[in-house]
Every structure is written in structure tokens, then in C-alpha cells.
Amino acid sequence: MSRLPATARREQILDVALGVFATAGFYGASMNDVAEAVGVTKPVLYQHFDSKHDLYRALIDEAGNRMLTTIGKATSDTTDGKERTERGFGAYFRWVAEDGDAFRFLFGSGPRRDEDFASAIREITAQAADAVAPLIDVEIDAAHRMTLAHALVGMAEGASRQLVQRGGEFDPEEIAAAISSLAWAGLRAVQPLPNE
Amino acid sequence: MSRLPATARREQILDVALGVFATAGFYGASMNDVAEAVGVTKPVLYQHFDSKHDLYRALIDEAGNRMLTTIGKATSDTTDGKERTERGFGAYFRWVAEDGDAFRFLFGSGPRRDEDFASAIREITAQAADAVAPLIDVEIDAAHRMTLAHALVGMAEGASRQLVQRGGEFDPEEIAAAISSLAWAGLRAVQPLPNE
């Protein structure tokens, strides 16, 4: 109800819509839902964005930018590889912790939207992680072990996605060799963590 | 047009629908689209599945099962950790290569569906991978380097998704330390590949 200048309203919409879409997904949230969450009616949204597509797209660009620049800044002031790795991951996970809606919006995607499908796919991923977890045979608490296991599963997923998106053939044996050596070396390096 | 016994038709539907949904996504593909791809009309689908949800759900279960059992079989006949790692990844990537639709269906998900959103998010992921790629300072060809880079990005994504889904707080510094040590040890282990 309360009136706002256009730029403020626009930013408010972006802010609220990010949360709504992060939770419900593109198809799961209607423009009416977004409008209601903002506390306004539908046509107001269309005064600031040409279409639902347009709004969603703006959110992608904004959130993506925040993530990339955050990491970019954190890694720009050193050239040492190990240092950059550590700072990069540091910035990344700080971003996830602080800008959680943006992460869920960008990466928590997909059929992972209908809670029904979401849980089914979570279950599959969880089983994969359960299978991987015992490979970490170091004394660390269960929660950290599971997170690392999911990291390894994500590693496989990330590589696969790239291979499939790139199109064309690939030799699974060769890829598997590279990835598993990467994973194994990583696993060997896991240090027992001080209990928190 | 040609008539088929119920069980054969059911399997045909599952087979074709997997491809359709893998490409267009749950919301992007209508039941009419699926029916047309099968070469049949909508009510036929409803003779075999109670709802669109039901069909999609059956696909998740089937595809997930295929993946997990494939990997399970490959790793069941040894107890050595390294061995299991290698065989597991081997089976996994073979599955991706052979059952590509299933992979795209299960993991190629999300806003990654509208080609417009898909490319925007791909772009972000690709930039992240570009930033990671130089850390692999070994003589390998560019394609493999990019795949490994995407693997590392996926690793971060997998860990994050688990942390966020689990809910509650987490300490980003601690996680980053663990993941980056894992990644760094893995990176150091990458071997120059013989050019294919």
C-alpha cells in the first residue's frame, strides 16, 4: 500500500522475488505469488519488468554477479595457487552462508522444486553420498564426513554436466581415471578435524 | 497407431518420456507433447499412469535405480578403498555415457530448462570453471582441463547443496578449509594425460 519511488520498489521486488523463486521455483511461483509477497498487485511488477521471464532473468544476473565478484575480489590479491584455492573457497562458502537465497535460487534448482520430486532426488544423491562416505577413513565427525561425501558426489555431477552439455563423445574410462585420482588424492589429504 | 500390449506400451512410454522430460523438463513438456512423441494420444498415457506426477515419479525411480545398481555392482567385489573409488567412478561415467538421457533427466535440472535461463546459468558456472582451470598447472589438453575444472566447481556445489538442505548453521571457514584441502590435494595429483 505504502507508496515507494520506482527505483526503491524495483529493488524491493528483486529482493523479495529472489526468496520466492528460490523456494518455489520459476514455475512453482506465479506472478501473483510474487506480488503478494511484495505486498503489491501484479501490474506493479509489470511496471518494472516486461515479463516473468525478464524478472527471473534479472535475478539470475544479479545473483550470479554477486557470487562471481565476491570470489573475484577474494582471489585477486595473490597469485599463489594454493592461496587462491583457499581464498576462493572461503569467499564462496561465505557467500553461500550469507546470501543463501541466491545460492538456492541459482543452484538448488530443478525438479528439486516439487517437494515430492525433490525428496526423491535427494534420496538418490544421499545414497550415493552414503556409499562414498566410508572412503573417508579419518576421525572426523559424522556431519563433516557427509558434507565431504556430498562434495565428491557434486564433483562427479559437475564433470558430467560439463561433458554432456559440451555434447559429443567422451571416453568414460579416461574421465573416470582423472576424476577418481583427483578424488582419491583429495580424500587422502583430509585431516582429522578438531571437534567443534 | 499400431497396437501394443499394455506392458510393452508402458515401457515404451517410460523410454520416450525420459527423453522428452530430460530435454524439456517437467513443466516444459506437456502430456500432449509426451503422447505425441510416443505416437499416441493423451488418454493412453493415463491408462498407464495416474497422473503426470506419477509418470515423472516413475521415471525418477527407474533412472535412479539404474544408476545406483550399476555403481553398486561395480564396487561390490572389492573392499580396497582406492579400488572402490576407481570402479565407482568408472561405473558412474560409463552410466552417464550410455544412459545420457537418464543423467540429464536426473541432474541436468532446473531453470536449466528454459534454454534462456539455462545458458545464463551455464555462463556463470563456466566463468567459475574458467577461474579454477588455471590452478591445474599440468600439461593436459584444454578439454580435459575444463572437465576437471567443472568437477571442482561441482564439488563446491554438491557440498553447498547438502549444507543448505540440511538446514541450520554452518561455519563457512571450516567447510572451506576442508573442501579446499581436498581440492588442492586432488589438483596436485593430476597427471599429465597422454594425448588421445
Next chain:
DNA sequence: CGGCAGAGTTACCCGCCGGTACCATCTGGT
């Protein structure tokens, strides 16, 4: 006071899509 400009609302249109009631057609068993 008059009227203009920008912010918001009400009320609507229309097309798509999940789902269904009903009819047609084919095939196998006797």
C-alpha cells in the same frame, strides 16, 4: 483551485494444459 504525473488497483481476457467421459476399433476365444 485545477490539472498533471506517477504509483497502484480492479477486473478482465485468453490460451494452455491436466484430466476425463464417451465412443470406436481391433483381436482372440469359442
Next chain:
DNA sequence: ACCAGATGGTACCGGCGGGTAACTCTGCCG
């Protein structure tokens, strides 16, 4: 040859949701 039942098609409904036209409200400036 004929019936039964399963396989498949036609034609429809109902609602949801993106998008819009037209109106109202508020404040400001001459």
C-alpha cells in the same frame, strides 16, 4: 461368426496464470 474386453481416439471441461486496459488515488506546482 460373434461377443468380450482391452486398446486407442475424439472431444470436451475447468482452472490456473501470464499479461493488459482502464480507472483511482495522492501529492505537487503554477
